[in-house]
Amino acid sequence: MRKLYSCLILFLCSTIYGQKSFNDFAQFYPIGEDPSVRYMTSYTKQETILFEANPIxxxxxxxxxxxxxxDENQKHTQAWYIAFKPQLRMYTDNSLPVRTPSYKILLGTQHLFRINATNTENQNFWGFSLESGHYSxxxxxxxxxxxxxxxSPEGDAIYNTIDQSTDLSKIINRRSGNFSTNLTEIIFNYRTYKIDDDNVPKQxxxxxxxxxxxxxxFVGIGNFGGYTPNDIKIYGRHRLSAGYEFMKVLQKLDDKRFSIKQNLELIEKPHQSVNPFRSESIVTFYPFTKSKTVGFFVSYIYGHDNYNLRxxxxxxxxxxxxxxxxFPPFSITNKL
Known part of the structure; x- marks a missing residue:
């Protein structure tokens, strides 16, 4: 149990250091996942998840x-960065509590383009995120x-025994099974803010x-870190995703806020026993007025797991x- 708490503290400190502080909004990134620590129920009886940490x-x-x-005259804003996205799960196993952690190391850029004039109640933007790197x-x-x-020849020979009727969830190596690929992801985003008289987003x-x-x-150049031909047939090369978020500031509750998110993913032509669909519905409430970026959430997931070979x-x-x-509570434009 002491190791469990030590790992949890390490995850939290890493996230806080990487984000600088809960109230430091200088490094705002509008597109992408939020760091989190969460309890999760388990997909299978073969193992029990204690918690998962995503210290992005x-x-x-x-x-x-x-x-x-x-700046109302600025029509284009952007960011360039290096992203480290570990995904670590603690299991109820004394001898090997953290199994096959995920690591994504990515080069990334994000861009937003202002669509309409800034002197309107609604501010509209379109943008995109492009990230490329290694995932293993x-x-x-x-x-x-x-x-x-x-x-090894023995390990590769096992693939010859796998057909479309094989239940891969029953035979997967959950303790030391290798997962490795390079990836490139592009996300297009359209967002509209409703602002108040102080030009602060309220919705x-x-x-x-x-x-x-x-x-x-690697990033289309380096000849290392890629997938094996046997594995890519199982987990597929192509993925499509879609997402929606609604956020509202509750002015009657001292500007506390909540958000509702729906994320979908579809894998093209994985192995027959892999569910190509994944859906996650998330509700988050931000209860603190002094640390407005800290929130508590619940979510429901249906479909395939997103933890590397799992x-x-x-x-x-x-x-x-x-x-x-x-999403920080910043002003979109300076009010004159």
């Missing part, structure tokens, strides 16, 4: 979102056997449409936890 860190190379959004779990075992290393509608490609070369698991999940929002 973005190291900014250039970011003028805050300055640009407050740092393991060296065969994906479907704990007895053989990844890439948000945001729509995402994305595409992810798994490929061999995408072969599927079903229903309930989660709840704490998050650090990337």
């Amino acid at each position: 860190i973005r190291y900014s190379l250039y970011n003028n979102f805050m300055k640009g959004l407050m 779990n740092g393991q060296d075992g065969s994906s479907f056997s704990e007895l053989y290393p990844d890439g 948000l509608h945001s729509f995402n449409l994305g595409y992810t490609l798994y490929h061999n070369r 995408l072969v698991d599927s079903g229903h999940q309930a989660t709840f936890g704490i998050t650090w929002s990337q």
Whole structure:
């Protein structure tokens, strides 16, 4: 139990350091996931999840979102950064509590373009996020056997026994199975803010449409870190995603706010036992007036898992936890 709490404190400190502080909004990124720590129910009886931590860190190379959004003459704002997106799950296993953690190391850029004039009640933007890099779990075992290393003749021979009727969730190597690929993801975003007399956003509608490609070369150049031919047939090269978020500030409750999100993902032509669909519905409430980025959330998930090679698991999940929002209560324009 002491190790559990030590890991949790480490995750929280890493996230806080990467974001600088709960109230530091200089490195605002409008598109992407929020860091979080959450309890999750389990997809399978083979293992029980204790909690999951997503301490997302973005190291900014250039970011003028805050300055640009407050300048009514600025039609284009942007950011360039390096993103580190670990995904770590603690299981109820004394000998090996953290299994096959995920690591994404990505080069990224985000852009927003102002659509309408700033002297209106509604401010509309369209933009995009482009990220490319490496995604793996740092393991060296065969994906479907704990007895053989990844890439060994014995491990590769197991793939010859897999057909479309094989239940991969039952045979997957959950302790040391290798997962590795390079990826590129582009997300298009349209958002509209409703602002008050002080030009502070009080309501948000945001729509995402994305595409992810798994490929061999790192950022299209480096010949390392790619997938194996046997594995890509199972988890598929192409993914489509869509998302919607509604946020509202509750002025009668001292400007506390809440958000509702719906995210969808579809994998093109994975193995027959992999559910290609994933849906996550999230409700978040931000109860603090002095630390407005800190929120508590609950969510419901249906479909395939998103924890590297555990995408072969599927079903229903309930989660709840704490998050650090990337939507700060800033002014979109300077009021004269």
